[in-house]
Amino acid sequence: MGWACKSAEEEPAKLHISSMEIVWDEEGGEREVSITSNGPWTIAVSDDWLSVTPLSGQGSQCLSITVLANTSSEGREAAITLRAGSLHRTIKAKQLAGESFPAYYIPADQTDMRQISSLELAGEMGVGWNLGNSLEAIGGETAWGNPVVTKQLIDAVKTAGFTAVRIPVAWSKFTDESNFTIDPLWKERVEEVVNYVLDSDMYAIINIHWDGGWMQPTYAAEAAVNARLEAMWIQIALHFRDYDDHLLFAGTNEVMVEGDYGTPKPEYTEVQNGYNQTFVDAIRSTGGRNAHRHLIVQSFNTNIDHAVEFMEMPEDMIADRLMMEVHYYDPFEFALDADSPVSQWGNIADDPTKTAGWGGEAHAVGQFQKMKTHFVDKGIPVIVGEYGAISKTNLEDHSIYRAYYLEKITQTMLDQSLVPFYWDNGHTGNHGFGLFNRKNGHQAYPNLIENLLPNIY
Structure with a gap:
C-alpha cells in the first residue's frame, strides 16, 4: 500500500x-x-x-x-x-477602575485652549482694568451708583490701551437658596458683559467677589463655605465651559475674617488654602475646556506678606495652569484712606509731614520682588488684581502725587513681571478711583490713563 x-x-x-x-x-x-x-x-x-x-x-x-x-x-x-x-x-x-466622574463631566477638550503655560499667558495680558462696583454690587448692578455696563464703556477701555478686564461678580442671586442655584438670567447677564470684553479682543477674568462676606475662613464656617463654593463654581464653570483660554476664573477675592486685619491665625490660612483647593477641584470636575483653563487663586486677604509666609498652591490635575493673586494699596494713608491728610508720595515728595512715612518707592520694589522670587521665578505668574490710589480733590497737591504713584507702581510691577489690574470703582469725584465716565466711556482722567499705560502713549 x-x-x-x-x-x-x-x-x-x-x-x-x-x-x-x-x-x-x-x-x-x-x-x-x-x-x-x-x-x-x-x-x-x-x-x-x-x-x-x-x-x-x-x-x-x-x-x-x-x-x-x-x-x-x-x-x-x-x-x-x-x-x-x-x-x-x-x-x-x-x-482598572477609573476616577468616578459626576454626571455633568465631559471629557477634556483642548480645542482653542493653547498649549501655553500660565506664565506665558500672563506675559500677554499687559495692564488690566477692573470693572468695579458693578456686577458685584449687592442689590443689583446699579445699586452702588454705577449705570448698567455697556459695550460702549468696554470698547472705550480697549481703545484707551488696556488689554485685560477683571470683572468682580456677586453670584448669590439664587432661584433656590437651599442648594445655591444661581438665577439663569444673572448668569446670562454676566456672560453678556464677558462677551463685551472678549469681543474687544481683551482677556477677561471673573471671580466670586465679596458677595456679602459669606466666605469666612474659620473651622466653624469651613464645611458650609466649601459646599457653597463648590456648588456655585460648578454652575459658573458649566455655563462658561465652551469659552477659550481668553477667559480666566479667579476663585475668590479678599478672604479674611471680617474686621481682623492682623497676622492670620494658622486656622485662618489653613481653611483659606482649602477654599483655593475646592475652587480648583470644582472647575476641573466639569471637564471640557475647563480641564485646561487657566485659574487664579488668592493669598490670605490677597496680602503680599501673607502670600510669601502662608500660601500653599493647590494641587492641580494639569501642570502650569495656575496663577497667584495679591492686591496692593500701600501706603494705606495715601492710597485708600479718604480721611487721611496724607497727600504726597514717593521720591518727589518735598514735605515729610504730608507723607505716610512708610510705603514709598523702595517699599514697593521690595514687595514686588518678593512675589517675583517666591512665585514668578518658580513658574507661577502673579496677578495684582487690584491697586490704585483714590482721588483727594480736597487736598491741593494730591493729584500730582497720585499721577506719579500710578506711573511708578505700575512700572515697578511690570519690571518684576507682575500683571497689574487697576481698581476702578466708577466714581470719578473726590475719594473715587474712576478713570472713565461709565455713562459714555469718556476718559475722566486722561493723564492717569497715560501714566498707567506708559508703553501705549
Whole structure:
C-alpha cells in the first residue's frame, strides 16, 4: 500500500495568539497582539468600550486593540473571541477602575485652549482694568451708583490701551437658596458683559467677589463655605465651559475674617488654602475646556506678606495652569484712606509731614520682588488684581502725587513681571478711583490713563 502526501489545503487549522490576557490602566490606550494562523479567521468583541482592528483576516497578522478611558469607579472586563474553522481562542481584556466622574463631566477638550503655560499667558495680558462696583454690587448692578455696563464703556477701555478686564461678580442671586442655584438670567447677564470684553479682543477674568462676606475662613464656617463654593463654581464653570483660554476664573477675592486685619491665625490660612483647593477641584470636575483653563487663586486677604509666609498652591490635575493673586494699596494713608491728610508720595515728595512715612518707592520694589522670587521665578505668574490710589480733590497737591504713584507702581510691577489690574470703582469725584465716565466711556482722567499705560502713549 503506498503513502501519499497531504496537500496544504488538508493541513489542520492552526490558531495561536501572543497574549491570552491584557490589562489596561484607567486611561486605556492601544495594544498589539500577534495572531499565528494558516487560514481565515474572524473576531467578535463582547463590549463597546474596546475595539479591535481588523475584525477578520487571513493567515498571521497583528491586531490593534484600543480601550477607552474608564470613567467608572469600578474595573471592567471584556472578551475578544477569535475563530478559525472549528478553533477558537479568547483574549481576556481587563481595565482598572477609573476616577468616578459626576454626571455633568465631559471629557477634556483642548480645542482653542493653547498649549501655553500660565506664565506665558500672563506675559500677554499687559495692564488690566477692573470693572468695579458693578456686577458685584449687592442689590443689583446699579445699586452702588454705577449705570448698567455697556459695550460702549468696554470698547472705550480697549481703545484707551488696556488689554485685560477683571470683572468682580456677586453670584448669590439664587432661584433656590437651599442648594445655591444661581438665577439663569444673572448668569446670562454676566456672560453678556464677558462677551463685551472678549469681543474687544481683551482677556477677561471673573471671580466670586465679596458677595456679602459669606466666605469666612474659620473651622466653624469651613464645611458650609466649601459646599457653597463648590456648588456655585460648578454652575459658573458649566455655563462658561465652551469659552477659550481668553477667559480666566479667579476663585475668590479678599478672604479674611471680617474686621481682623492682623497676622492670620494658622486656622485662618489653613481653611483659606482649602477654599483655593475646592475652587480648583470644582472647575476641573466639569471637564471640557475647563480641564485646561487657566485659574487664579488668592493669598490670605490677597496680602503680599501673607502670600510669601502662608500660601500653599493647590494641587492641580494639569501642570502650569495656575496663577497667584495679591492686591496692593500701600501706603494705606495715601492710597485708600479718604480721611487721611496724607497727600504726597514717593521720591518727589518735598514735605515729610504730608507723607505716610512708610510705603514709598523702595517699599514697593521690595514687595514686588518678593512675589517675583517666591512665585514668578518658580513658574507661577502673579496677578495684582487690584491697586490704585483714590482721588483727594480736597487736598491741593494730591493729584500730582497720585499721577506719579500710578506711573511708578505700575512700572515697578511690570519690571518684576507682575500683571497689574487697576481698581476702578466708577466714581470719578473726590475719594473715587474712576478713570472713565461709565455713562459714555469718556476718559475722566486722561493723564492717569497715560501714566498707567506708559508703553501705549
